[in-house]
Amino acid sequence: MKIPFSPPYIDDSVIAEVNDSLRSGWITTGPKVKALEAEIKQLSGAGEVLCVNSWTTGAIMMLRWLGVGEGDEVIVPAYTYCATALAVMWAGAKPVLVDAGEDFNISVEGIRRAITPRTKAIIPVDIAGFPCDYDAIMSIVSEPDVKAMFKPTSAVMKQLGRIAVISDAAHSIGSRYNGKRSGSETDIAIFSLHAVKNITTAEGGAICLNMPAPFDNSKLYTELRMMSLNCQTKDAFTKSKAGGWRYDIVGMGMKANMADVNAAIGLAQIRQYDKLLQERKRVFGIYDKVLGEKAWAITPPEVCEGRESSRHVYALRIKGFTEEQRDEMISKIAAREVAVNVHFIPLPMLTLFRLRGYNINDYPQAYKNYSHEISLPCYPQLTDEQAMYVAQSVAEAYAEVVGSK
C-alpha cells in the first residue's frame, strides 16, 4: 500500500472555485482573495487578515514594516523550518536561536535569557500545530524591566513601546489557546498556505493583524496591502478600468500579493474546515489507539493545559532512540511504501547556520526532539485502513530495529 506524506485536498468544490476564478476574467488579487481573507478572519478571530504569496514573504514584509534591520536581533527557535530564521536574515537582522522545550515549542525561559537591548521581535513557532504558551510570552515582553531595556529604532517600534511578538503560525490555523484561536494571540501571526499545510492555496500566506492601540488594524491593513503591491497607490484592478491609468509609488514596497486563482483553492477548503479537522482527528485517533499503548512511543501533544492542536503533523517520538536508530526505522517504514518525515532538522545542523557559527551542542533539547522524531502522514483523504497500515508499519519497523541489535 503506497502512502504519500501530504497530498493536497482537492475535491470538486476546489476545482469549481478555481474554474470560477479562471472564467471570471480576473485571475490575480481580487474578490477571491477578499473572500478568503474574510474566512480566515472568522476562523482565527484576528483583527484583520491580509493574504500574501507565502509565509516567508509575509514575514519579511512585517519585519520591514516594524523597522527591523541591521544591528537588530530577533529571537527564533532552533527547532523550526529554516524560513523562520531566513525571514529575519532577509530583513537584515540577526536570528538569535533559542532551544526547544519538551513539547517541541520554543522554551519560554530560553526566550527570557536571550533578550538583549537589541531584541526587536520574537517569532515563536506552533510546531505541528500545538500552540506556544502565549500568555507567558506576551507577559515577558510587557515586564517593566524588559520594556525598560527595549531600544526602539523606528517609528512603529516607538509606538509599540516593547518587543513585538510575531507568531509563526505556519502549522496552526484552527488551533486554540486558552479560548483564543490561533492568529489572535499575538501582535502579528502568519499562517502558511503552502501546498503541504492544513489549508492551502498552492503557495500562500495570511498575515493576521492584532496590533494593540493606538494602532488601527484596519488602517494598517490598507497600508500593508499597498506595501504588498510595490507601494503602488492604485491596484491592478483599479488601473485596468478606462481612464484609471495614473498612479504613484510612495514607498519601497514588495511584490507579495496573492492571486485570486490561488485564493480560490483555499477558499473552497476553508469553507469545509470543520469537516477537514474532524478527518484529521480521526487519523490522530487511529495512531493514538495503536501507538499510544506501546511503551516505546511518545505520542504528540494534542489537547492539554488549555491548548488544542490543529493536528497538522503527527510528530511521533521513539523513547531512547538515537538518530541512527531513528534513521534506520525510517528506512524500514519506507520499505513498506509509507512516506514519513522529520519535523525538523534543527537549524544549527544545516550548513548555512553551521557556517554562521551556530552549534547544535548549544541546543540539546532541539537535538533530542529531532533525533527520535518521525512525522506520520495525516490528512483528510487518509482512510482508516491506510492509517492502520501506517501505524502497523511503524510498529513493525520498530520491532525490526530493536530486534536487529
Ligand SMILES: *Cc1c(COP(=O)(O)O)cnc(C)c1O
Ligand atoms: C512551511 C513553513 C514556513 C514557510 O512557509 P511558506 O509559505 O512556504 O513560506 C515557515 N515556518 C514553518 C514552521 C513552516 O512549516
